[in-house]
Amino acid sequence: ETGVTQTPRHLVMGMTNKKSLKCEQHLGHNAMYWYKQSAKKPLELMFVYSLEERVENNSVPSRFSPECPNSSHLFLHLHTLQPEDSALYLCASSQERGDTQYFGPGTRLTVL
Amino acid sequence: AQTVTQSQPEMSVQEAETVTLSCTYDTSESDYYLFWYKQPPSRQMILVIRQEAYKQQNATENRFSVNFQKAAKSFSLKISDSQLGDAAMYFCAYRSGRYGGSQGNLIFGKGTKLSVKP
Numbered sequence: 277e278t279g280v281t282q283t284p285r286h287l288v289m290g291m292t293n294k295k296s297l298k299c300e301q302h303l304g305h306n307a308m309y310w311y312k313q314s315a316k317k318p319l320e321l322m323f324v325y326s327l328e329e330r331v332e333n334n335s336v337p338s339r340f341s342p343e344c345p346n347s348s349h350l351f352l353h354l355h356t357l358q359p360e361d362s363a364l365y366l367c368a369s370s371q372e373r374g375d376t377q378y379f380g381p382g383t384r385l386t387v388l
Numbered sequence: 389a390q391t392v393t394q395s396q397p398e399m400s401v402q403e404a405e406t407v408t409l410s411c412t413y414d415t416s417e418s419d420y421y422l423f424w425y426k427q428p429p430s431r432q433m434i435l436v437i438r439q440e441a442y443k444q445q446n447a448t449e450n451r452f453s454v455n456f457q458k459a460a461k462s463f464s465l466k467i468s469d470s471q472l473g474d475a476a477m478y479f480c481a482y483r484s485g486r487y488g489g490s491q492g493n494l495i496f497g498k499g500t501k502l503s504v505k506p
């Protein structure tokens with residue numbers, strides 16, 4: 277498998293649930309990103325990891341918790357989310373931070 | 389802070405015709421990169437074309453080309469011989485040429501939804 281993959285593609289969860297989004301890149305990149313895409317808003321950068329170290333957290337609520345166990349995998353752990361957190365969550369990777377980014381297909385999250 | 393503006397929320401083109409999507413940006417930097425990404429209904433964000441600001445020559449990728457006007461801070465995307473598969477959201481994005489801190493991050497416009505009529 278090539279490129280950037282994300283699982284699950286769709287997720288419906290209640291406000292009290294705990295779930296995780298997974299991203300895997302097969303490109304040998306060293307930087308990975310989480311974005312949130314809501315309707316009619318520009319993509320919002322949430323987190324940046326470079327060489328497995330979190331280098332940026334854009335004032336994201338603590339109910340979103342990222343994890344990067346190695347340079348190929350990135351997780352976004354979710355707990356006690358709000359309905360306004362419903363969105364498309366996109367993962368991306370780049371060779372190094374600042375290089376051209378390649379995106380995964382996204383996870384469509386619905387919080388009931 | 390840099391901003392990216394796409395003034396056309398929606399555009400429509402007839403199959404086989406040519407369409408131009410507009411993008412303007414605001415920056416005080418001289419070294420930066422500009423991108424066009426395509427997001428079809430499948431939601432996969434796909435890189436269409438990339439332009440380095442220091443290059444005067446406009447980037448081209450098959451049927452996709454850009455008109456980069458650095459002085460005017462304009463970066464439009466031209467799609468020639470439009471195909472049904474070109475229907476998607478198109479996002480313009482800016483990235484600083486500097487690599488420190490958040491300067492390496494992409495700044496996206498709100499997107500333009502392109503419809504292709506058969």
